[in-house]
Amino acid sequence: MFAARYRWRRRPNHYVQSVNSSIKIFDKSGNPLNGANGTTYNSLFLTLVGTPCSGLNNGDGFVFYDHVADRWVASDFAFPGTLPGAGPFYQCVAVSQTGDPVSGGWFLYAIQHDPANPTWIGDYPKFAFWNSGGTPAQNAYYFTINLFDGPTLAFEGVRVFALDRASMLTGGAANAIAFNIPPAGLGDSYSLVPAGFRTAIRHPWAEMNFYYLWTALLRVA
Numbered sequence: 001m002f003a004a005r006y007r008w009r010r011r012p013n014h015y016v017q018s019v020n021s022s023i024k025i026f027d028k029s030g031n032p033l034n035g036a037n038g039t040t041y042n043s044l045f046l047t048l049v050g051t052p053c054s055g056l057n058n059g060d061g062f063v064f065y066d067h068v069a070d071r072w073v074a075s076d077f078a079f080p081g082t083l084p085g086a087g088p089f090y091q092c093v094a095v096s097q098t099g100d101p102v103s104g105g106w107f108l109y110a111i112q113h114d115p116a117n118p119t120w121i122g123d124y125p126k127f128a129f130w131n132s133g134g135t136p137a138q139n140a141y142y143f144t145i146n147l148f149d150g151p152t153l154a155f156e157g158v159r160v161f162a163l164d165r166a167s168m169l170t171g172g173a174a175n176a177i178a179f180n181i182p183p184a185g186l187g188d189s190y191s192l193v194p195a196g197f198r199t200a201i202r203h204p205w206a207e208m209n210f211y212y213l214w215t216a217l218l219r220v221a
Helices: none
Strands: 009-011 015-018 022-027 058-068 071-078 090-096 106-112 121-131 137-149 155-164 177-182 188-195 213-215
Touching: 009 022, 015 071, 022 058, 058 121, 071 121, 090 137, 106 155, 121 188, 137 177, 137 188
Parallel strands: none
Antiparallel strands: 009 015, 015 022, 058 071, 071 090, 090 106, 121 137, 137 155, 155 177, 188 213
């Protein structure tokens, strides 16, 4: 759960890289814009007092660019103590207030992984933006997590989230909708990856989002 992971996105004016502890922002020429060591997730989410996001961030950082709204979205997870442990476990999400991730400000959110099972941690978060049109527009930020019981580290399935993109772009509530898929419902698969909307025009059939299954293949000698 603590493997060193990094992700990056490059868009019109900035290149943003996320590692387990921080985000680093560069201009298109490769010059760092937010200090030599970047911005730690602990400092980014410090104002989310009363949740682990305020000072107890623990990695699995993720960043992506919403090209329709010209916004950046960054996220990692947070929890007190270490694993095995009982949590509580949260996903910390930041949406830039403008297209400038350096000085434009961020809207911040703390989303508990599974309020009905507070000792379950959501590992390996994977985010995407999907534009399916409709009235009202069914545009959301989606993410998935692999669920494990914190005290035992037993696999509990996958949890799928949809966040209210329109609200979050204005600093409103995330209005998260989520559901669990237990291991029995995943078959031989282990993770779900939400499809990402990467073009300027929405899907021509206005379809809802798709999720890709990661299937474990085992070769026996």
